[in-house]
Amino acid sequence: MNLRQKIEREIRERGPIPFSRYMELCLYDPELGYYSRNAEKFGKAGDFYTSSDVHAVFGRVLARQFEDMWRALGEPEQMEILELGPGRGLFAQDVLDWSEKKFPDFFRALHYTLAESSPSLRGQLASRFRRPIEAGKVSLPNPTGEDPSANSGQAARQSNHVTRRALAPEVPLVIFANEFFDALPVEVLSEKGSLRINMRGQNFVEQWAPASAEELEFLDRYSLHPEGEARTEVAVLSQQQISHYAEMMQTGFFVVIDYGYTREEQLAGRHLGTVMAYRQHSASPNPYEAPGEQDITAHVNFTALAAVARQNGMHAHKLLTQSQFLLGIGEANQFADAFEDCRLPQERAKVALQLKHLVTPAGMGEIFHVLVGSKGIHLKTVEGLSGLNFGRDAFRSSRWSLSR
Numbered sequence: 001m002n003l004r005q006k007i008e009r010e011i012r013e014r015g016p017i018p019f020s021r022y023m024e025l026c027l028y029d030p031e032l033g034y035y036s037r038n039a040e041k042f043g044k045a046g047d048f049y050t051s052s053d054v055h056a057v058f059g060r061v062l063a064r065q066f067e068d069m070w071r072a073l074g075e076p077e078q079m080e081i082l083e084l085g086p087g088r089g090l091f092a093q094d095v096l097d098w099s100e101k102k103f104p105d106f107f108r109a110l111h112y113t114l115a116e117s118s119p120s121l122r123g124q125l126a127s128r129f130r131r132p133i134e135a136g137k138v139s140l141p142n143p144t145g146e147d148p149s150a151n152s153g154q155a156a157r158q159s160n161h162v163t164r165r166a167l168a169p170e171v172p173l174v175i176f177a178n179e180f181f182d183a184l185p186v187e188v189l190s191e192k193g194s195l196r197i198n199m200r201g202q203n204f205v206e207q208w209a210p211a212s213a214e215e216l217e218f219l220d221r222y223s224l225h226p227e228g229e230a231r232t233e234v235a236v237l238s239q240q241q242i243s244h245y246a247e248m249m250q251t252g253f254f255v256v257i258d259y260g261y262t263r264e265e266q267l268a269g270r271h272l273g274t275v276m277a278y279r280q281h282s283a284s285p286n287p288y289e290a291p292g293e294q295d296i297t298a299h300v301n302f303t304a305l306a307a308v309a310r311q312n313g314m315h316a317h318k319l320l321t322q323s324q325f326l327l328g329i330g331e332a333n334q335f336a337d338a339f340e341d342c343r344l345p346q347e348r349a350k351v352a353l354q355l356k357h358l359v360t361p362a363g364m365g366e367i368f369h370v371l372v373g374s375k376g377i378h379l380k381t382v383e384g385l386s387g388l389n390f391g392r393d394a395f396r397s398s399r400w401s402l403s404r
């Protein structure tokens with residue numbers, strides 16, 4: 001049975017399913033879901049690029065920021081990074097390699113935990129990190145099926161698995177998530193209600209059911225009530241995930257990088273109906289084609305994420321663009337982290353282009369946003385982090401340009 005037939009069977013047995021259930025089956029069905037299958041998803045041979053696929057500089061620059069965070073925490077003997085949805089682990093690899101090379105004191109304190117729910121990607125991570133896992137430097141714990149929203153009475157869902165941290169709760173923690181929240185199933189709302197997927201003959205068809213109280217509250221607080229043909233997404237699973245991880249943190253930071261929006265932008269008419277499918281590097285607004293063979297994503301509602309982090313005792317700092325964040329970290333040494341391995345001018349030129357793609361508005365620099373949260377750390381100390389301070393030294397930043 002293929003995934004389409006499996007979804008059809010569920011609809012025929014149980015009736016129309018919520019869009020989030022459809023998206024969950026497409027992405028996370030344990031055998032046939034997009035992230036469960038062995039096919040390549042990332043990079044040139046796959047369906048999409050993430051920042052770590054572009055160049056190791058993304059992980060290297062972030063390693064610099066994590067070291068800065070470790071210093072802000074008073075250089076503790078131990079610090080844990082918990083990466084949510086590490087995929088095939090390129091980012092973690094770059095952070096570990098660069099920290100070992102450039103920041104040996106920080107590296108000694110660092111423990112890296114990989115929170116990956118996909119069985120096939122966990123297999124890849126287990127072989128990529130076999131040595132550091134054996135040495136106790138990296139952990140790859142099994143996600144648990146416990147429901148982070150235990151009070152809601154919902155059954156635990158595959159896509160809402162959570163990972164326990166490896167070190168004791170009092171050890172400072174940095175939670176990092178790049179393109180994690182955009183991959184979590186969402187509900188789709190319109191003025192007709194909440195989207196359900198049904199079958200007519202052999203085709204999936206859309207229907208609308210009355211929105212739940214929880215969905216309407218989400219729209220009231222963090223989004224808007226769409227009118228006419230407009231749609232918007234309600235990210236209940238993202239809310240549950242961030243709430244779980246923020247609550248578990250005693251002292252530390254949250255760094256969420258993703259494409260997304262704020263409520264203000266939605267009120268200005270942008271980021272409505274953001275569900276998209278990706279296959280072999282082309283984007284389509286149709287999530288019903290080829291279930292299990294294409295990625296499905298929705299933009300992240302940063303207003304909602306920040307609010308839930310705050311409800312769990314975190315301070316959510318001003319939302320930045322990826323460009324501002326990376327320039328803030330990289331400006332001091334003119335992105336030397338990117339160019340270090342380049343021997344020839346052609347290599348430098350290639351790396352400059354890759355860096356440009358990560359940083360400039362025409363590339364990923366303005367589409368992606370960075371939300372930094374902190375807990376249990378003096379705000380003045382957090383505000384001193386380089387990533388939050390692009391442009392602090394206008395003179396220095398005006399002395400170099402990406403096109404050199």
Ligand SMILES: C[S@@+](CC[C@H](N)C(=O)[O-])C[C@H]1O[C@@H](n2cnc3c(N)ncnc32)[C@H](O)[C@@H]1O
Pocket residue numbers: 035042050051052053084085086087088115116117118121143158159160161162177178179180183184
């Ligand atoms: C779009 S990919 C991003 C991969 C990686 N962060 C990158 O930037 O290349 C999303 C990842 O999140 C994982 N994921 C989804 N739900 C998860 C959950 N509840 N816990 C852990 N990982 C999850 C998926 O399996 C997938 O590897």
